[in-house]
Amino acid sequence: xxxxxxxxxxxxxxxxxxxxxxxxxxxxxxxxxxxxxxxxxxxxxxxxxxxxxxxxxxxxxxxxxxxxxxxxxxxxxxxxxxxxxxxxxxxxxxxxxxxxxxxxxxxxxxxxxxxxxxxxxxxxxxxxxxxxxxxxxxxxxxxxxxxxxxxxxxxxxxxxxxxxxxxxxxxxxxxxxxxxxxxxxxxxxxxxxxxxxxxxxxxxxxxxxxxxxxxxxxxxxxxxxxxxxxxxxxxxxxxxxxxxxxxxxxxxxxxxxxxxxxxxxxxxxxxxxxxxxxxxxxxxxxxxxxxxxxxxxxxxxxxxxxxxxxxxxxxxxxxxxxxxxxxxxxxxxxxxxxxxxxxxxxxx
Ligand code: AHG
Ligand code: MN
Ligand code: MN
Numbered sequence: 001x002x003x004x005x006x007x008x009x010x011x012x013x014x015x016x017x018x019x020x021x022x023x024x025x026x027x028x029x030x031x032x033x034x035x036x037x038x039x040x041x042x043x044x045x046x047x048x049x050x051x052x053x054x055x056x057x058x059x060x061x062x063x064x065x066x067x068x069x070x071x072x073x074x075x076x077x078x079x080x081x082x083x084x085x086x087x088x089x090x091x092x093x094x095x096x097x098x099x100x101x102x103x104x105x106x107x108x109x110x111x112x113x114x115x116x117x118x119x120x121x122x123x124x125x126x127x128x129x130x131x132x133x134x135x136x137x138x139x140x141x142x143x144x145x146x147x148x149x150x151x152x153x154x155x156x157x158x159x160x161x162x163x164x165x166x167x168x169x170x171x172x173x174x175x176x177x178x179x180x181x182x183x184x185x186x187x188x189x190x191x192x193x194x195x196x197x198x199x200x201x202x203x204x205x206x207x208x209x210x211x212x213x214x215x216x217x218x219x220x221x222x223x224x225x226x227x228x229x230x231x232x233x234x235x236x237x238x239x240x241x242x243x244x245x246x247x248x249x250x251x252x253x254x255x256x257x258x259x260x261x262x263x264x265x266x267x268x269x270x271x272x273x274x275x276x277x278x279x280x281x282x283x284x285x286x287x288x289x290x291x292x293x294x295x296x297x298x299x300x301x302x303x304x305x306x307x308x309x310x311x312x313x314x315x316x317x318x319x320x321x322x323x324x325x326x327x328x329x330x331x332x333x334x335x336x337x338x339x340x341x342x343x344x345x346x347x348x
Contacts, residue, residue, distance in 0.1 A: 016042055016180065016191045016200035023184065033094050034144075034168070037119050038182070040092030041142060042200055044085040045172045045180055048126070048140060049193060051080055052174045061133050069104040069319055070284075077132050078102050081125035081140060095121050096147055097154035099318045101287055106156040106318060119167075120145040120159045122287040122318075127171075128255025137175035139257030143291040144168035156318060159286075163311035169291035171257045181207065181261065183298040188264075204265075209299040212330040213267020214245060217252045217259045225276040229342030230306075233335055256283060260292050260326065264299060269331035273306065274323045274345050281323035285315055289324050302332035306339045 014022075020035045051060055060076050068074040082102035089095040090109050098107040099122040109117060121144055128138040146167055151158050170182025178193040180200050190204030216237050223231065237248045251268070253259045259270050272283045283289050293303030293310040303310040303326040313322060325335045 013194075013201035013203070016202070019189065019191070019202055023186070033118065034184075036092060037089075037094040037117075037121070037144065038168070040088045040094065041085070041121070041170070042180060044088035045140060045178075045200075046193065046198060047084045047088070048081045048172075049174055049178045051077065051084075052132075052138070055132060068102055070101065074102065075126070075129040075132060077138075078126045078129045085121075085123055085125050085140070085142075089121055093117055095119050097121075097156075097159055098123070099156075099159050099286060100125055101284060101319070104319075106154075106159055108154055116154075118147045120147060120154060122159060122291075124257075124284065124287045127257045127288065128253070131253070131255050136253060136255065137173055137258035138255050139171050139173040139175075139261075141171045141257055141288055141291050142169065143287055143294075159318065160315045162314050163285075163290035163293055166290060166294050166311075169294040171261070171291065171295070173258055173261050175258060175261075179203070179261070181264075181295065183295050185294075185298065188295050188299045207264065207299050209264050209296065209301040210267030210328055211300070212245075213248075213263060213269070213328045215249050215251045215263060215266065215268035216271065216331070217250070217263060217268060218271040218273070219252060219254070220250070222273075222275050225345060226273055227306075227339060227343050227345045229339035230271070230273050230335075232342070233338035236338070256288055257292070260296075263327045264296070264301070267328045267331075269325065269327040269335060271326075271335065272324045274343075276345050278321070279345060280321040283321060283324050285310070285313060285320050285322045286318055289322050289326075292326060296326050300329060301327055302329045304332050304336055306343055307336060 020038050064074045066074045082100050094117040095109050096117040097120045101124045124141040127141055143166055145161050168184045172180045179190050181190040188207040191200035192203040193200050272281050274281050289310050296303045305323050306325055325332050
């Protein structure tokens, strides 16, 4: 987008709503219900954005005093974001079940007129929440499934589908600007929120991620408890090799969605591996890893547990975790090769 965009030129940009309507015909879920669901999500995103932009002026910093289902301290903004998304999805009527990081059980949605929505939405309402108080980018991640054929009532079981069954996935980064990126399996598109008109405008059409990038992102503070293969991989990325573009740079924000977004646009590899303390890693499969894996693949990248494709994991819990290696295709493949024989954290 041009920095000196004139008011009338804004009209040249497609809004998210226009884009969704245009896409409807080319997509299985063309009834309009799916479009309305995405609209509901974008409305909640705008409300969360509004809260975020006033943080520090109004009292939304700090924690609620509660420990969430992950055993982590719940921030006030975690809860606010959760409530905005639940409210928007409940009001919209297209969603039958919500799974949220901030709620231990799946939340069934009954509409006032008891007509049932047919979409399941799993979400991390606020990702990177420990960064909020220090003005670092945070985000929202969402994953959408359809209620399986023949299932009348949405329960947790109906939500426990592998990532390959997602019919949509996306994220919002509340960063230097607010951007919503999503896929329905036909490429990846990004929409920047224009605060003056309150609309998401198509700013990043058909995002493709470079096959290889110059950055890797991992919390190296945990280095000692990484698998031997990963330690070797990290050392390899740090070695000088001009021809191969090494050493790489380290970039780690500590907000998965913000790290992912940067790597998606610039090329890079994000890693949250298994460690001795957390043998399944830290990130949650259903509302962190799967949606971003869908987007990574749709943009030409890849997402792996270190030895298998994330999107093929058959889940058995809403809040289950998985190790994550995600980003540029060649970089994910290289990571897998390093791990191939030395992936165990027991012989770290
Ligand atoms: P959340 O704020 O939703 O709990 O997620 C935090 C996650 C993720 O955003 C980030 O990449 C990771 O935790 C950082 O963990 P470390 O502090 O262990 O690096
Ligand atoms: Mn998160
Ligand atoms: Mn979160």
